[in-house]
Amino acid sequence: MLTHRQLRYFVEIVDAGSFSLAAERLFIAQSALSRQVREMERELQAALLERDTRHMEMTAAGRSLYTDARRILAVLEDAAARASHAQRGTEGTLQLLHSSSVPLNAPILALVQQHSEQHPGVSIEVSQASSEHQALDVHEGRADVGLARAHILRRFGDVHYVPLYEEPLVAVVPAGHAMAGRASVPLDALRHERFVATPHLERGGLSHRVAELCRAQGFQPLAASVRSRKWAQLALVQGGFGIAVVPESMARLAPAGVCLLPLEGGDCTTGVLALWRRDAPALVQRFADALQASLGAKVGESS
Template sequence: MDLDLRKVRYFVAVAELLHFGRAAERLHIAQPVLSRQIRSLEKDLDAPLFERDSHGVSLTTAGHQLLDDGRALLASADATRRRVRRSARGPHRLVVGFRAGIVLTRTLRAYGAAHPGIEVRARRVEWDDQERLILDGTVDLAYLRRPIREDGLTLLPLFTETRVAMLPGDHRLAGKPDLVRADLDGETWLRYADPGPDDVPIRSIEEKFEAVASGAGITLVPVSVAEQYSRPDITYVPVTDAEPDEVVLAWEAARRSALIEGFVQSVRGARD
């Protein structure tokens, strides 16, 4: 029997909330209907997905497995739906992602002037979704900063930038003409990737501002970020021996698109 994606979506809601009533509210369906759909899915798979007792609902081993696989399956189905809808609209719109600090205005204007029948839009991406938004079709290609999970992507290196320390305005090193990494020994560095279970991941430049200004820690940012974003309680100081920040243009390796190929060629031509 084919796996019913609607039932999988219902299952994921219950598995995430571990509560049939709240899951039914999220899904905008009646709880008895949701319960019947879950029982039907368990029958389809010939496996119990939940343990139900007086203390509530918990996942079985099979349920944990389906939650992992189901999330990936639903994400893939959603990406397929977006790509099909985009294809149905025809090759008339290009969405270009970019990280904070990277200015696309001149590139997008030049591309739009050379291709007047194509609508070009820009969308900001963050470090924790930059690859996913390309692979699921939300953006067609994007200007990314390393580190990058390269699986499934084609990368075109573009340029590097020096990095500067982002410090609270009253920091002991504020006002220095420049620093080296050793000057920052003993400082608390903000963590972005793989936060602990009780941590809130820092995603955007605005969140970095709040964390640094509050004294939670310091970080390094590309010089373009320092040039474009400022606050009176934040200061930037060049770090002469910091590893440069690398910017690349990335797109899905397996995707065939005349628009993407044309944009990449225009970028290559501008570099030559």
């Protein structure tokens, strides 16, 4: 069984690029470091590093172990930090994720501000991740709460998927586009346009919802030559590469040089989900409760 120390040594060797530099950073003898790696390779029955006098490279087994070791060490460091906070009488750090299509608008920021004032022992770290990755990160304990776009294709039994609210979708077109002067457009009017965001077979989120609505109108979104499922899609529209269909809250933050067109039809909406583990600690559950109370549409949990 590999130890925490061995994983830390191995990551340091790879990051340093040499045994000698890693030994200096770890304040141990280079021979002791080499011995630890040999023990790891013997335990795993696989070579981890290929090295000569001037070069060192990870094997396939080494690359796999390095990725897992970094993740394990990060989780252990976070656990130690939480324990330290608890020992000092504070509550710890809450890791909050949001997708690029769920911007930190005024209601969300007001909620975060209010929660911070009410719970000064809790610090909140905000990061961005795709909706599908949020579910995985929450499931595996790398994040506490996610703000994701429906639909999420991959579901985990230990994660809550709670609808918070729905908002309208709008078409975003370049300012010089033929439809730019219209007050609104039906979704069907976009069937011959090039979309700068198209769905991925293994990902849900905003692009999946847009494709679903287009298919209901009898067409598949045509892909632009340059695409992005992230915030950059608005810049691509500005640059004239194609059009996008995005939530109203995201469209409000679009750069100059684009035109926003409301989509006709009451079904052209998109939902936001709150994600958190079912066995989440109290500080996470409190924040999830605050999300539902402040932003939620008072609906039950989705299936």
